[in-house]
Amino acid sequence: MPNGRSIVASRDRIFTRERSSCICCSSLNSLSCYVHMGKFMKPGRVVLVLSGRYAGKKAVIVRNYDEGSNDRPYGHALVAGVARYPLKVTKAMGKKRMKKRSRIKTFFKVTNYNHMMPTRYSVDVPIDKNVVNKDAFKDAAHRRKARGEVKQKFEERYQTGKNRWFFQKLRF
Numbered sequence: 001m002p003n004g005r006s007i008v009a010s011r012d013r014i015f016t017r018e019r020s021s022c023i024c025c026s027s028l029n030s031l032s033c034y035v036h037m038g039k040f041m042k043p044g045r046v047v048l049v050l051s052g053r054y055a056g057k058k059a060v061i062v063r064n065y066d067e068g069s070n071d072r073p074y075g076h077a078l079v080a081g082v083a084r085y086p087l088k089v090t091k092a093m094g095k096k097r098m099k100k101r102s103r104i105k106t107f108f109k110v111t112n113y114n115h116m117m118p119t120r121y122s123v124d125v126p127i128d129k130n131v132v133n134k135d136a137f138k139d140a141a142h143r144r145k146a147r148g149e150v151k152q153k154f155e156e157r158y159q160t161g162k163n164r165w166f167f168q169k170l171r172f
Contacts, residue, residue: 039066041077041113046121046166049081054107056170057081059116060123062108062132072110078134079116080108080127080150085169086158104158104167106150108132123163125153
């Protein structure tokens, strides 16, 4: 129908319904407005990894590549996350036992946007981007150093008591 209207028949009534259009570009096609969506996959955003070895684990975006790159022509991000969460600690435990139970095993990987789910939370962990980057995957020594950097920063943040939700196992 002209003017973006369609006729809908409902039992004994016939009425017209307006097709919704985009507010920003007045386009009638909702897919064309994908360009106007805000960018929310930014560094510091907490995401849930949905597939692979670390499925169900929480991670933080270190660097995002919205437009893709030459080797990965799709939107992806470098994420650092918690592979093994710290265990529960009580007052009765000694310092040695507390320290051992407060350890965190970390990971970092490049993940497609389709394989992670953003949350409303953000964590401002100052991860050194010169150490944790895409080049760190090429060499085993760099990879070990990058994982150590992530582990150190996450354990520091855990000890301060901030962002408690990030360091708890996801229950669902």
